[in-house]
Amino acid sequence: MRIGELSRRTGVSPRSLRYYEEQGLLTSSRSETGQRHYSDAEVERVSLIQQLFDAGLSSRVIATVLPCVETPGDRNVVELAFAAMTRERDRIDADIAHLIETRDALDSLIRANSRHQTTLTAGPVPTRA
Template sequence: MRIGELSKRTGVSPRSLRYYEEQGLLTSSRSGAGQRHYSDAEVQRVSLIRRLFDAGMSSRVIATVLPCVETPSDPGVVELAFATMTRERDRIDADIARLIETRDALDELIRGNSRHRAELSTAPEPVARST
């Protein structure tokens, strides 16, 4: 199938598909006219690549993990993929912890602002001076 068909079947833009190829995440064959052609198996591969991007992985990390899909019986590849995914999960956990700290700080600011707003709403209006 050509790039437009793969794009339609996966919901991934042709531009992104070309990027995946540039990064070594996806392969295609070329016609005599230079058009990209993909196998049906690439639909599942693109779906996996999307899920990995959605999980916050970079194309560099994804390139490390994908060989596990291609050669699942190679212990070295499996171990490398496991170590990479574990590192990524730890990175995401650290990001989540930082976001929770940031949210908690913002919640404190919101509580302070709410108290201040309440004080302002009960304060008497200033008396206008006449000149």
């Protein structure tokens, strides 16, 4: 199938598909006129690539992990993919910890702002003369 058909079947733009190919995530054959042609198996591969991107993995990490899917019996490939996935999980854990700290700081600011709003709506306390 040509790039337009793959794009239509996967919902991924032709530009993204060309990027995937540049990054070594996707392969195609070329016609005599230079048009890209993809096999039906590439539909599933593009879906997997999309899932990995949606999970926050970079194209570099995806390129490390994908061979594990293609050659699950190759111990070297499996070990490299495992190391890459573990590093990514650790990075995501660190991002989550940072987001929790940021949320907690915002919660503190929201409470302080709420208390301040209460004093503003109460107005000034009259003094006796």
